[in-house]
Amino acid sequence: METKFGKGCHLHLIDGSAFIFRAYHALPPLTRKSDGLPVGAVSGFVNMLQRYVEGNNGADAATHVAVIFDKGSHTFRNDMYDQYKANREAMPEDLRPQIPLTRVATKAFNIACEEMEGFEADDIIATLAHQARDAGGRVTIVSSDKDLMQLIGDGVEMLDPMKNKRIDGDGVVEKFGVGPERVVDVQALAGDSVDNVPGAPGIGIKTAALLINEYGDLESLLDRAGEIKQPKRRETLIENRAQIELSKKLVQLDCDMTLEFGLDDLEVQDPDPDVLMGFLAEMEFRTVTKRIADKLGVEAPAIEAAAPAASEVAAPEAVGFDPDAYECVSDAAALQVWIDRIRERGYVAVDTETTGLNEMIADLVGISLCVEAGQACYIPLAHKSAASDDLFGSDEMAEGQMDIAECLAMLKPVLEDPAVIKIGQNMKYDTKIFARLDIDVTPIDDTMLMSYAMNAGKHNHGMDTLSERYLGHTPIPIKPLLGSGKSAITFDRVPVDDAVKYAAEDADITLRLWQQFKPQLHVNRVTTVYETMERPLVPVLAQMERHGIKVDRDTLSRMSNAFAQKMAGLEDEIQQMAGRPFNVGSPKQLGEILFDEMGLEMPDGKKPSTGKTGAYSTGADVLEDLATLHDMPRRILDWRQLSKLKSTYTDALQEHINAETGRVHTSYSIAGANTGRLASTDPNLQNIPVRSEEGRRIREAFVAEEGKVIVSLDYSQIELRILAHIAGIDALKQAFLDGIDIHAMTASEMFDVPLDEMTPDIRRQAKAINFGVIYGISGFGLARNLRIPRGEAQGFIDRYFERFPGIRKYMDDTIAFAKENNYVQTLFGRKINTPEINAKGPHAGFAKRAAINAPIQGTAADVIRRAMIRMPAAIEGLPAKMLLQVHDELIFEVEEGAVDDLVGAARDVMENASDPAVKLDVKLSVDAGQGANWAEAH
DNA sequence: ACGCTCACG
């Protein structure tokens, strides 16, 4: 019963590619039991189709339906503009083989399935929608893609399948600020970072809509651009006319394609139960097969219970930990057996044992491997014999160890094999050890980072914590094997028998954690975070750490002596004033001198505060207050500054200069800070002095090699820019767009002072408020920071909220979200858990402020992570190395002639680091500096 | 081992 498409017909057009991606990201990575074929996205796709079919009834039911797919990656738009969609991230490996299966699935449902080489799905949808409309029928486009909104109107609507919300002309106005017929004009101006459509720089949807509404359409706007009052906008439009016109062509859908089929071919038909059941059975989907069989009233086909893989015979928790079950591998034949098992599996948990914790110095002692829970081995390679454990510490090797070179030669192909995943707990350590042995371990997975992606804020991510929490098992402690203090030994002195039990267990634990975490990443919706911002950072940081930065010992040593002299002088003066000798470095003794013996009182009349131990508090803020009464507190402050600089920097830093490289090699912890920031240890190179003139000179010791320069690139006001975006503060966004001094602008706005009459002091107050907002401001905190009465501080805050109402809303919304979900999120999807957010008592205040700060600090951290991950490819070929990261700054060492190239490439990566995942309303700006040392470069 | 202090963003 053929019906000619026409009045009374209703065509549904389903955006198939969107279905696929949503299915892929929403579901854990299922594989087909019998052969391991990835089918998670297919399963999700089938479920979505089934739900669609079930819901397609009643008055609104479709008479005609088609699922439309993209085909190929090169379209006519690429011929117009080669950068079109150029920043798309590659399709995930395990999704690729599922694409054809979704076509098969669609056909199995007996739904028309259309695609055309050289065109995007959107063009086919546009053409069909026009044809159907012209024939007098209705159209519903099942998609939430905003690019399709230009098609709405005259009986064409969209249906957002996620929110189950229909979008009509009013919905378009809500989204774009203009009706459907002007959507392309707005898109042409605003551009689109996802599709890499350039648009007009600095113009977003809001401004674009404003302009289009004022001038009627894009062409009139461009013709009359000279009339625009705002100079920035006027120039942008005039300068970028060609680019805007190109953008319009890119976003304009082709509604006049020649199709090889007609609307009548799309009539809704019932599926053939045999075909559909056959497909579902082939995919080995049990649940959905049964459900659909019930709906169709047919018998569900039996799905062979395929022989489960060996690792699934016993659930992981059923296998206990048995240290005696671990194998000691001592010859090539035994190792070959393990290598065969690894290749068969395609993955292996690896752990290295070394002579120390500093991976720049430590030597490899042994390697453990695990491919299945409970079955692990340890390969001892450099254990010393027990006989050598005498006073003379002879270096005789223990019996029964493989030749280290032979072992590495056998393992190298496996460790470098792209088809074998190497799993570790804190793989940065192990990859660095292997890198020094000329083995490039890849690809990797890291259980520490998986936990970080899921559990940041809940607990730390060390192996002991993870094993206890997630496996219910306390790992063998290392302490008894190594001892502690002076008598401590290194791992190569641990007897091989003991080492096997300890070391192999670590690999066993790691493998079990991985098996547990891998599917949980999807459940927790942090797979993308893990795969784009944690895991890829490992090789990047490993490279930076291995490279290190050159530090000039003589400079430090000279400064150290100068500090010592000055300190001695101050010390004498201080003790004179105190009337007796005492340890100036002891806060306890100092407090007693100041408050008890000298009888000083706080200028604010309050009694001196004390800490947990009951000792007077003598922090810098207290001494600063006391300095108005007496000369000694100032001397103490000076002495403390010198003492800090000397002990923590000029002295300690010298100890960290690597004897072989002459450079300092910090270590970054990827999973240390809850917000996504890195932390630097051993030494911490993220807190080298800069704020005081004397301290800043320490940076002169961080030097470039002969013929090279240090280059520093730092994000300008990144956290405030992110705040402006997240909280939607238009005034702030505009100020950044116009390049205005942001603190001065805030001051002007709050205190009604024109910008040209701004005083440094008013600006300073506004700056403190801006930062206060990022930290979850309170009247008390601001008052203390600015040393003003609390009431006055509260007045500032009230006024700030009044002038920038979006801030208040952001804070309230963030806390409400945290209370509801027990986590907050960055723009890139990083989750920061806030387990204390619903606690009662003083904890609550801390948790709230942390929750307000985390999305801002965390988003900034995500941005620079993304930049760092892209950096190696971007500067490849340049004689330049990325050395350090200091939260919003990257430090490079570059050959003199290549500075401009490096700055250009690195700035480009940094300023565009949020693309394509997030389109920021505020552009990121990067400042650059260069010089012979870090002081000059900053 | 822990608290205090202070260096950074």
Place this chain on the structure above:
DNA sequence: GACGTACGTGAGCGTA
């Protein structure tokens, strides 16, 4: 109405 309070880190020193 009182209670405490800026966010995130790491290191060195003194004290227990």
